[in-house]
Amino acid sequence: MAVREEEADVVIVGGGPSGLAAATELRRLGAGRVIILDRDRQAGGIPRHCGHYPFGMREFHQMLRGPDYARRLAEQAQQAGVEIRTLCTVVKLHPGGLVEMTTPEGLARLRGKAVLLATGVRETSRAGRMIGGEKPGGILPTGALQGMVYLNGRRPFRRPVILGSELVSFSALLTCRHAGIRPLAMIEAGPRPVAYAPSRLLAMAMGVPFHANTRVEAILGRHRVEQVSLSGPKGTRVIETDGVIVTGGFRPEASLLTASHMDTDPRSGGPAIDQYGRLSDPAYFASGNVLRGVETAGWSWAEGKQVAHSIVASLDGKLAPREEALTIAIEGAIEGAPESAHDGDALKLVLPQVLVCGYRVMAAHRHLQLRLNRPARGRLILKQAGKVLTEKRIASRPERRILLALPEVFSVEDGELRLLFDEE
């Protein structure tokens, strides 16, 4: 059977807030045929599954629930003339902007002059965390819990424990409240909640005890979860429970990329981009959560909107060639030991990973975005040939967004860019 092949000006893989924002903006900027491919039944991405607030402050200046927010973004894109194709799962990225996908009708190919990857994130599963014990039913990531509660209107368990204390963990708590599920405990391996302090009030208000410095040793039960055994400051103990919600530990949904010809960043697990959001194959761009662990929907939306400008400039041949990019080397990083909290290198994320010389005006990213994997303070310095290009003093908890303005100018001839985190 011959595989269908079509063409478009811009192909967008993933119709979440970032992909939708980029598509809408591209049309406003006069791009021709813009097609969004999404594997889900409807466009909208993760917010579609989040039946809670707050979404939309940045975009619509009002507080919306996830599904309403997702619908509005999708409507905007449609009105702007974007073609949205759902139930299309992209399976392969070929050099030069040719994407291969599967649809209910079988395989198809779509060639874009530019392709934007906006495939979002997923949570690190129980398996990814290598939590011991058995494999009974009732162990769910937040994504699955939300789907069951908000999309199916069902309750997968009644008295679960929640692992993790990132923002999404509190989203899981809200979801439980909505469904009449009463979590027994929130369990965090670190000394305090990862999310901003006020979120902890939610747990208190719901009467859910917070266990810091605690690990799950094992999940037990043959068919359904029956117990979890915890080890914490007070030793080991067993809680009788009927479910485990495994939250957070976000990773870019970048399997397409890892299997492709393009460079990935071992630190973020996502693509290695330049300040235009461009990948090592310059036909490809990326924006939104696929670049990192997790950001808010508003941030991902804004990034999509900005990358649209870079894409248009690229189609007009106005961007400096990607081949001339300089990699940002991280001083003190231990080769081959990315993203581990124990190797002394506190930087979990540094984005973009490479810079080209060019017009900063068209850049989707005007800042280096950074994150730490543990609390730390000190000076961040971007240097070239011994010269300080930009610097900033920071004191940050893990998983917080840190921004460092990118330099106005630097030259390729001066060689390697070095980022130094001088910890105090």
Add this chain to the structure above:
Amino acid sequence: MSDAGQESFDVAIVGAGVVGCALARQFTLDGARVAILEKAADVLDGASKGNSAILHTGFDAPEGSLEVQCMREGYRLYLEIHERLGLPLIRSGALVLAWNEAQQAELPGLIERAHANGVSNVGPLTRQEILDLEPHLSQGVTGGFRVPGEYLIDPWSAAHAYLLQAIENGARLYRGSEVLSGSRSGGRWHLETSSGRLSASLVINAAGLFGDIVDKRITGESWFTIRPRKGQFVVYDKPASALAGHILLPVPTKTTKGIVVCRTAFGNLLVGPTAEEQEDREHALLDTETMTALAAKAEEILPELRHHQVNAIYAGLRPATEEKDYRIRTDLAEDYICVGGIRSTGLSAALGIAAHVARLAARKDTPLESPVWPKMPMISEYGKRDWCEPGNGGIVCLCEMVTRREIDNALIGPLAACSMGGLKRRTRVTMGRCQGFYCSAELARITYGRLAEPMLAGDD
């Protein structure tokens, strides 16, 4: 099965692990009326639930053992029938690798044993030859040899295919039917099960991890004791499979084949198993420390693995006994065969074991003239999958690319899945990197009211 003594068969097989499934196929094709009794809600719920999925040649098995004989025959038979049944075969070959002088010294003996076991195309390789074959391998390797015939298969589809062929040619499968006791009268066996009674002229015990218990329940005694041996595994996400073409085997020790690193038929990279003795026959607990050590071991062998993610973990139990060899015996009682202790090679040997047991039984049935050959859905990453075909209903599980049509098909027919585990083994749904982040909700919707062991219990 409900009316006492109503159902009567030529052969009753206790246990639907891979061995029971192969036995059911053999006796059915030979012309017998076969019943297969499985205590779990679905088949393959015992030792056959989790293994390394290697089709072994038997190159390193003890010379002259029954095990090596069954493996050789089972291997040959699998190659003969896999295409007709639509079963995958990944012709990876294996490398046995030495990492120090002591191991290096063992290699000639191992090669000799391979030759003695009839695996002749095995010869030594230099360190450089190995690194040329496997460029991602750690430089620390000192030498080894290649066993071209070691292959990878789909451990579940194979067993399902054997059983399905039995059923489509007349065998009866009873799930949720635990054999509780047996008695003899009128020259026949009468088996009492948790779901009713039946009678058979020949009973075969293929109860795997419960082999000794079933022996006792039926014949009143057992001649061996099961000593469960746990094997834990860590599975890396699909991109890691590019790091190893061959099955990477260590030099085996007296007690274990050691930690293997290999691809899976589903396109992942697997590391394991451990070999841990335990009493418990049912619960195979994973522990973080062991899994971390496995991952560290794998990263020693393939240093680039540290950039890859673990996306699944599991543990299996081997039905080991106090002896190494298979425990197959016909003289415990009249018309009774015990097929026990199929410890760590049963997937490879199953068809050979079945042929061997049929010869022991020496029944005079008339073989089926033109048996039905079912074709299994192809769920191997290396075969042509349903998502490439029109009319697939769309993808439900995005990581494993499982289509709606594949799920619907797995929920119907004579071997329909009746537990979540069974559905996973038939389709791979939720077994990928997100472990259900995206698809659990939809899956719950699709399977609602259709599984004997439902996916969700909070509402019920």
